Amino acid sequence: MLKYRVLSRSCHIFHPKSLSNNTLKSESTQELLQTLGFIRRSQAGLFQWLPLGLRSLNKLTGIIRNRMDNDCGAVEVSLSAVSSKSLWQTTGRWTNSELFKFKDSKGKQYCLTATCEEDITDLMKNYVTSYKDMPITVYQITRKYRDEIRPRGGLLRGREFLMKDAYSFASTKEEAFASFQELDETYNKIFKDLKIPFVSAWADSGDIGGEFSKEFHLIHESGEDTLMSCKDCGDISTLDMSQSFPEKDGQYLGDVDCKYALTKDHSTLICFYYPKNRQLNWNLALNVMDKDIDLALRDKPNDLVLEAYQNDNEDIMFSKILRVMDCRLNSKSNFPDFPLKEYLKNNFGQIDDVSIVDAQADEICGKCENGNLQSFKSIEVGHIFLLGNKYSKPLNVKFVDKENKNDTFVHMGCYGIGVSRLTGSVAELGRDANGFRWPAIIAPYKVSICTGPSNEENLQRIKDIRSKLLDNSSIDVQNDMLDQFNEKLGIGARIKLSHAMGIPLCVIVGPKNWPNVEIEVRGIRWGKRDQWKTEFEKKTQEWNWKCTENENGIEKHVVPIEHLAEVVDILLRDM
Template identity: 85%
Template sequence: MLKYRTLFRTCHIFHPKSLSNDTLKSETTQELLQTMGFVRRSQVGLFQWLPLGLRSLNKLTGAIRNRMDNDGEAIEVSLSAISPRALWQTTGRWNNSELFKFKDSKGKQYCLTATCEEDITDLMKNYITSYKDMPITVYQMTRKYRDEIRPRGGILRGREFLMKDAYSFASNKEDAFASFQKLDDTYNKIFKDLKIPFVSAWADSGDIGGEFSKEFHLIHESGEDTLMNCKHCGDTSTLDMSHSYPEKDGQYLGDVDCKYALTKDHSTLICFYYPKNRQLNWNLASNVMDKDIDLVLRNKSNDHILDVFENDNEDIMFSKILRVMDCRLSSKSNFPDFPLKKYLKNNFGQIDDVSIVDAQENETCGKCEEGSLQSLKSIEVGHIFLLGNKYSKPLSVKFVDKENKNDAFVHMGCYGIGVSRLVGAVAELGRDANGFRWPAIMAPYKLSICTGPNNEENSQRARNIVSDLLNNSSMHLENEILNQFNEKLGIGARIKLSHAMGVPLCVIVGSKNWPDVEIEVRGIRWGKKDLWKKHYEKRCKELEWKCIENEKGPEKHIVPVEHLTEVIDILLMDM
C-alpha cells in the first residue's frame, strides 16, 4: 500500500488539478513541462526536477548507462564538479567567459566544470603508465555548469545541466580511432533504443578541439542548429562543415566582401573575397590554406589584422599576399579597393574557384558534386571528438611503449550526451495539442489505468489488472503503471491527464462493456515498423481483439480482460 500512497501523493501534489485545452495548445514546451509537474524553474537557467521529470531523467540515464557499460565497454567514475584554476591554465582554457569561477576562503581559484577534459586527463595520468593499460574508456553521468549569458529554451540550454561525458585513452592513432568508432556505434544504439528520429553529422570541433568530431541531432523546426543534407549521397553535415557549389560558377555580380587573415607565422596576408550577402565559412577557408591560419585573429577587424601584419614584418613590400576568390565571383563582381598600395607582384598570389561561404539550400553538394542540398533545423543532443594529444600533451600524460620508451603522449577522445537537454528535446519533438508523447523507454509511466471515482467494483478490477500485468507481462512493468489519481478527478479528466503526461497507453476500466477493456494509444510509433499490426493480423480472432483507428481521436483497442496483458505487451513493442 505504501507504493500506491506514494503514487497518489505524486499525482495529487505535483500534477495540475485541471487542464484546459487552451493551456495544452498555447503553452511553450518548457511552460508545459512546468505545468505538468516535470520541472520547476528556480532562477533563470536553473531548474528543480520534480517526481515526473526525475522518473524520465532516471530512465534515460539507465538506458544510456546500459549501452555504455556493455557496448561501449566503458568504466563509470564520478569526478568533482569543482576544478582548480591551474589545470585550465595549463591547457589555455581558463579565460573562457562561460566558466563559473570562484575563490575559496584561502583565495585559491576554482571553476564549476562545464566539461571535464582537464580533470579526467589529470586523473588518468595516475593510472596509465604503460601501453598495456590501454585502450580504456571511462565515463560519468553528472551535473555540469555553464554561465550562459542568455539562457533560453528552458532545460534545452540552462546554466546547470545533466551530462554523460566519456573519455577514451589509447597508445596510438589506430586504437584511438577504433575507440571513436566504437563509441560512435554505441551512440547510434542509444538513440535507436529511444526509438526517436535522429541524424549524425560531421561537425566543427570548436573550443574542445581535436582532429575531427561528429554531432547527433534531433530534426525539429524549433531547433537552433542547421544541418545540410545531400539528397543524392545522403551526406549530412553541420553548416560549419558543409561544402557546397553554386549551379554555375561566377554568376554573382553584386558587391563583394573581404575578410583578412594571417598565416600562423604572420608572414602572409590572406584576403578572402566572397559575395557580400553570404557568410564566410572559416572551416572551408582554413582548409584552403591547409589549416595554416591564425584563427585567434578571426574575429578581429581588418584594420587590426593589417596592423599586426605591418608590425610583424619589417617591410611589407617584400611580404607575401594571397587572394582567395570564392567560386561564385567573377571579374564583373564589384570588388572593394585593395588596402596595400606597395607590394611586389612576385610575392602576390591568387587562388580561384574555391567555395569559402556557408552552404545554402538547393546548392550542389561539395562531397558528391551531384546532389542538391536541403537544410534541416535541428536540436543537438550529442557530440563526439577525436582529440589526439590536445590535452595529454600539456598535462604530460606519457606512457611506456612496446620499445620500453617513455616519450609518447596518450591519444584521447571525448564523447558527450546532454541528458537533461535530451529530455527537453524529446518533449519538444513529441508534443502536440494534447500534451506530451514520450517513447516508452523514457516515459514517466508506460501505461495508466483509469477508472471513475467512488466505484469500488471498478477500482478492484483495476487492482486485479495491475496484479496480472506485474506477474505476467514481458515488458517489465514493475513501477511502470500509473493507477492512482486525485480523487476529485472524473474518469474523463484522468484520461486527459494521462494523455497530457505522455503515458503511451491508457487502459480504461468501466462497467458498461466489462469484461471488455478499452486501450487508448497515446504513444508514437517512432520506429514505424508497425510490428503490432503483424501480431494483430495473426491473432485478432484468437484474442478477440478489435482495433478502432480514428483520424480525429486516439487509436483504440477493445480486448477482453483475460487477454489484456498480451495485447499491451504487443502494443508497447513499437513505442
C-alpha cells in the same frame, strides 16, 4: 504495495488539477513541462527536477549506462564538479568566458566543470602508465555548469545540465580510432533504443579541439542547428563542415565582402573575397590555407588585422598578400577598394575556384560534386571527438610503450550526451496539441489506468488489472503503471491528463463493458508503424480483440481483461 501507493499519492501535489486546451496548445515545451509537473524553473537556466520528470530522466540514464557498460565495456567514475584553475591554465582554457569561477576562503581559484577533459586526464595519468593499461574508456553521468549569458530553450540550453561524458585512452592512433568507432556504434545503439529519428553528422571540433568529430542530432524545425545532406551520396554534415559549389561558377555580379586574416607568422595578409549576401565559412577557409591562419585574429575587425600586419612587417611594400576568391565571383563582381596603397604587384598571390562560404540548399555537394544539397533544422544531443594528444601533451600524460620507452603521449577521445538536453529535445520532438508523446522506453509511465470515482468496485477492477499485468506482461507494475490520480478528477479529466503527460497507453475501465477494457493509444509508433496489425489479424477472433479509430483520429482497442497483458505488450513494441 502500500509504500508505492502512499508515494504515488504524495506526488499529486506536483500535477495540475485541471488542464485547458489553450494551455496545451499555447505554452512552450518548457512551460508545459512545468505545468504538468516534470520540472520547475528556479532561476534563469536552472531547473528543479520533480518526480514525473525524474522518472523519465532516470530511465534515460539507465539506457545510456546499460549501453556504456555492456556494449563498449566502459568503466563508470564520478569526478568532482569543482576544478582547479591550474589545470585549465595548463591547457589554455581558463580564459573561457562561460566558466563559473570562484575563490575559496584561502583565495585559491576554481571553476565549476563545464566539461572534464582536464580533470579526467589528470586523474587517468595515474592509471595509464603502460601500453598494457590501454585501451580503456571511462565515463560519468553528472551535472555540468555553464555560465550562459542568455539561457534559452528551457532544458536545451541551461546553466546547469545533466551530461554523460566519456573519455578513451589509447597507446596508438589506430587504437584511439578503434575506440572512437566503438563509441560511435554505441551512440547509434543508444538513440535507436529510443526509437526516435536521429542522424549523425561530421562536425567542427570547436573549443574542445582534436582531429575530427561527429554530432548526433534530432531532426526538428525548432532546432538551432542546420544540417546539410546530399541527395546523391547521402553525406550529412553540420553547416560549418559542409562544402558546396554553385551550379555554375562566376555568376555572382553583386557586392563583394572581404575578410582579412594573417598567416601564423604574420608574414602574409590573406584577403578572403566572397559574395556579400553569404557567410564566410572559417573551416573551409582554414582548409584552403592548410590551417596556416592566426585564429587569435579570427573575430577581429579588418582594421585591427591590418594594423597587426603593418606592425609586424617592417616594409609593407615588400610584404606578401594573398587573395582567396570564392568560386561564385568573377571580374565583374563589385569588389571593395583595397586599403593598402603601396605594394608590389609581384608580391600578390591569388587562389581561385574555391568555395569559402556556408553551403545553401540546392547547391552542388562538395564531397561527391554530383548531388544537390538539402538543409534541415535539428537539435544537437550528442558529440564525439578524436582528441589525439591535445590534452595529454600539456598535462604530460606519457606511458611505457612496447619498446620500454617512456616518451609517448597517450591518445585520447571524448564522447558526450546532453542527458537533460536530450530529455527536453524528445519532449519537443513528440509534442502535439494534446501534450507530450514520449517513447515508451523513457515515458514516466508506459500505461495509465483511468477509472471513475474511487469506490470499492473501481478499486477492485484496478487491482484485477494490476494482477493481470503483473503475472502476464513485461510491464513493471511498480514502475511502469500509473493508477493513482487526484480523487477530485473525473474519468475524462484523468484521461486528458494521462494523454498530456505523454503516457503511451491509457487503459480505460468502466462498469458498462467490464470485464472488457478499452485501451486508448497515445504513443507514437516510431518503429514499423503497422507491425502490431500482424498480431491483431492473428488474434482478433481468438481474443475477441477489436480496434477502432474515432473522429479525432484516436486509436482505440477493446479486449477482455484476460488478454489485456498480451495486447499491451504488442502495442508497446514500436512506441
